[in-house]
Amino acid sequence: MIAELLFGTFFGLLLLGIHRKVIARIQRRPGPPVWQEILHMLKFSFKTTWVPATASAALFVGVVLVAIGIWTAALAVVLSGGSLLIVFAVYMLHKIVEHGFGLSSGSPYGKFGGVRSVISAASEIPLFVSVAGIALFTRSLIISDIVAYQEVHGPLLLTVPLAGLAMYLVLLSKMPFGPFSIVESKELVSGYKTEHFGVWRAGLEVCNGLKTYVLLTTFLLVFVGTMPFLFLLVGMLVLVVSLSFVCALCPMLSPYDSVTVQTIIAGLMLAYVSILVVVS
């Protein structure tokens, strides 16, 4: 498990680095090296660490541990073929982590990052559409059962493509520099993570790497099915590059527009799943 945890963290960070590089190249900038996010994590691990005088100290530190803890648990669930509901629960609880990061410092920049995270709650609704779409066809939410179902009936991406699209939008809403990345917008400095420096920030980077790895693995396992490990990594790379294209070509929306667009998407997705329920 330790080996998988380390690999997941570093590969996830590498994917985030590739994400930045692809965006830069599309925008005709040289961009940072692809291992920049790994360097960030290592750099922050050895920088001076402090807790701001205005912070709620226990929460300020504790939320970093919670962030790493929940994504480690999600990785364990994915690797053991456990319940998809737990992975989605972790995804939703990541919002609490962002809220905690932002509010615990007392900084106005962090606070607004946290507030924006909460007002983006509509971005989670497509997740329920994915869950409902998968449950209707596979009659199970256990990842190993879903993978087994696809071995017999083919990839779910072909059976319920809009559920796959819903999950893709969920991935998009969590990618940095995307149209919905209002929690880290530059007018808020670094948004909810502005005041977390040193080891705390390194912990957040670890969490981001793990999160990316877990979410992409889940998408491929749940909508494409089982595959050799090397193909899984290539699949993750392809997904990240496609997300990078969307992020590079779409401007970051204003908070109001971001919430409006996410709400419209959520409404359409709910209508889709209602039709699926009636038809089935």
Added chain:
Amino acid sequence: MNEIGGIPLFYLEFGDIVAYFSPFTLALFLLALVFSVFVIVSRPERQIDIAFGADAFFAKDISLAELRFRRFMAIACGLACMGAMVTGDVFDFTLFVSLVGICNVGIVAAVKNHHVQDAAYQYGLVALAGTVPLFSAAAIVVTTTGSLSMLELASPGAPAVPLIARALLVLGVMGEGMAPFYAAKAEMFRAPGAPYVIMCSLSSLLIFLRVTEVVLLL
């Protein structure tokens, strides 16, 4: 679909009421527990705000009386949340969820700011209205199936739970757990006192996640 949250690890029986710990409910229970501990051991942050019209800033402090009341409410909210995460009884679930709603109103209503109190009042009305579909759902379940036990209702051959009962349960949780009303009330979650405010959003998410499992289970 009986094991959507994973195979139950153990059951805790209180007479005919059974709490069950599956990987899913246990994970949610532990999160509620961890954040309850944060509420107990944390002191609130001092929010920094810009003073408009001057080159200055000021820090907001929370009085001791307000701190004590909000901490008490947040701990009660955490306990109610833990109960809602593991209970295997539909009526108990609705009770715990309504308690979460009351505590959430209490956490924010203690803030001495008229914008926050106005938001808390409006949320209180929503939470109050949310109890109607919530308890209606439990009533429909017991009258149509003769049982309130989730484990019994999920077993093969059990009477089917009407779709309207499940819909009312979700509607009730939306009212009590603030979502989506919570997200529309920025005054509530930008109030000072991060450990307590976070308990509002955490409890909202947790009961929403649990009701997803309950609805799929029934």
